[in-house]
Amino acid sequence: MKKVVILGAGFAGLHIFYKIRHLIGKKIELTVVDSRKESLLKPSLPEVAFEGAPIKHSLVELEQTVTSRGATFVNEEVDAIDPDAKQLSFKNGESLEYDYLLITLGAVKNYDAIPGFRDYGYSVCDDTQAQRLWERVKNFEGGKIVTGAALSTWGSRVDAPPLKAPCEGPIGEIMFMLDHYLHHEKGLERAGDFKIDVFTPGEIFFEDVGDVPRNAVGKVMQERSIDLHNNKVLKEIGKDFIAFEDGTSMPCDLAIVIPPYTAPQVLLDSKLGDEKGFIPTDKTMRHLDYPEIFAAGDITALAQPKLGHVAIIQGAIAAATLLNELGEKVEIPPHKLEVFCIMNMGGHDATLILSDVLYGGHTDLAIHSPLAKMMKWGFDSYLYYNKGHMPPDFALDATDKLLKMMS
Numbered sequence: 001m002k003k004v005v006i007l008g009a010g011f012a013g014l015h016i017f018y019k020i021r022h023l024i025g026k027k028i029e030l031t032v033v034d035s036r037k038e039s040l041l042k043p044s045l046p047e048v049a050f051e052g053a054p055i056k057h058s059l060v061e062l063e064q065t066v067t068s069r070g071a072t073f074v075n076e077e078v079d080a081i082d083p084d085a086k087q088l089s090f091k092n093g094e095s096l097e098y099d100y101l102l103i104t105l106g107a108v109k110n111y112d113a114i115p116g117f118r119d120y121g122y123s124v125c126d127d128t129q130a131q132r133l134w135e136r137v138k139n140f141e142g143g144k145i146v147t148g149a150a151l152s153t154w155g156s157r158v159d160a161p162p163l164k165a166p167c168e169g170p171i172g173e174i175m176f177m178l179d180h181y182l183h184h185e186k187g188l189e190r191a192g193d194f195k196i197d198v199f200t201p202g203e204i205f206f207e208d209v210g211d212v213p214r215n216a217v218g219k220v221m222q223e224r225s226i227d228l229h230n231n232k233v234l235k236e237i238g239k240d241f242i243a244f245e246d247g248t249s250m251p252c253d254l255a256i257v258i259p260p261y262t263a264p265q266v267l268l269d270s271k272l273g274d275e276k277g278f279i280p281t282d283k284t285m286r287h288l289d290y291p292e293i294f295a296a297g298d299i300t301a302l303a304q305p306k307l308g309h310v311a312i313i314q315g316a317i318a319a320a321t322l323l324n325e326l327g328e329k330v331e332i333p334p335h336k337l338e339v340f341c342i343m344n345m346g347g348h349d350a351t352l353i354l355s356d357v358l359y360g361g362h363t364d365l366a367i368h369s370p371l372a373k374m375m376k377w378g379f380d381s382y383l384y385y386n387k388g389h390m391p392p393d394f395a396l397d398a399t400d401k402l403l404k405m406m407s
């Protein structure tokens, strides 16, 4: 029996878990490790921050999910990985050996890299921040709001688009959902009682998609009096201002930011990462230097942008590569990435975005419709009630084909 360890039970780790679980007790002893007790479904966090939705609908309990399917769950933080000894060490001093390791640790949202964030900044990127933001938003009586993503930087071992902001979709949800809440729920006047400004470190906003989604988003921003500021690299957040590296600043009563994405310390301390600690893999998701290690999701250097959809694509590839390694003959899907997300815009409003122009494709689609909102609700609910298990492949493929026919 081979010892297989999945390190990190987020989108990628859970997807791999469900893809390989049929071999538990037959060919593998499977251990899932996560420092959290519950996996966090981040796409539903904007509903927590701007609609006051209960956090429990964004959490998937891990112990029961994993052990009821015959695997072992270790609720510990990994603080060292020794790829030569094939061993992990935990913060509690214990260790675990593996034959195959799947690294799905996600990226760290590095709030502490932003001076002033802990005192004056807000975010939506985890359960603590999303609930803290809702407390602020529901008591907000008007003023200047500035939102945007900080600059992230990447290593150079693999060829991936070097996005300045690896996940700007949530900025779309922040500006539109907050605008909806303040205008429609609180009755405040746009560009009067409150004003929303958006910044991006990129030359263009939403640099991971083509003109169709970008123009669709721009049109709604114009209708809602939301202004955009390009090439703004976040430097500091103060009590009543937000400052940028080019020496400019804006008055700001509420700053909501996506912090820089960095690799977890355990990888920065190991020899497994690239210059920035992200895992370099080939397109079968195998580590470039260690053939018994695979990776998927935000932690991989190939994942650009850093999206749940990309984590799922890569998780399926990593699982198939491992299954072949274990003697199962399954097809390894191609590493064909695309941007797919549904941006909640408040009320019944949402835009579905599907685009592969970043990777040289021609699909570039934006569907702004209540139908998109229903799809988001259906997808988020499916994930929650099925313990992080994705809808079946045939349903996802059919949706993908239908959308591409519409583009």
Ligand SMILES: Cc1cc2nc3c(=O)[nH]c(=O)nc-3n(C[C@H](O)[C@H](O)[C@H](O)COP(=O)(O)OP(=O)(O)OC[C@H]3O[C@@H](n4cnc5c(N)ncnc54)[C@H](O)[C@@H]3O)c2cc1C
Pocket: 007, 008, 009, 010, 011, 012, 013, 033, 034, 035, 036, 038, 039, 040, 041, 042, 043, 044, 045, 046, 076, 077, 078, 079, 104, 105, 106, 107, 124, 125, 126, 167, 169, 170, 264, 266, 296, 297, 298, 299, 306, 307, 308, 309, 310, 311, 340, 341, 342
């Ligand atoms: C607000 C927000 C909204 C988003 N909306 C969308 C969306 O609509 N669509 C979309 O496709 N994507 C969306 N994303 C992006 C998506 O959530 C991520 O790309 C996805 O979660 C990445 O999955 P992952 O498995 O790579 O990492 P994660 O989901 O971050 O999982 C990593 C896991 O590793 C664990 N871990 C980390 N370090 C350690 C350690 N040292 N020891 C043990 N365990 C550890 C963590 O606890 C975590 O459970 C959104 C992101 C945010 C922040």
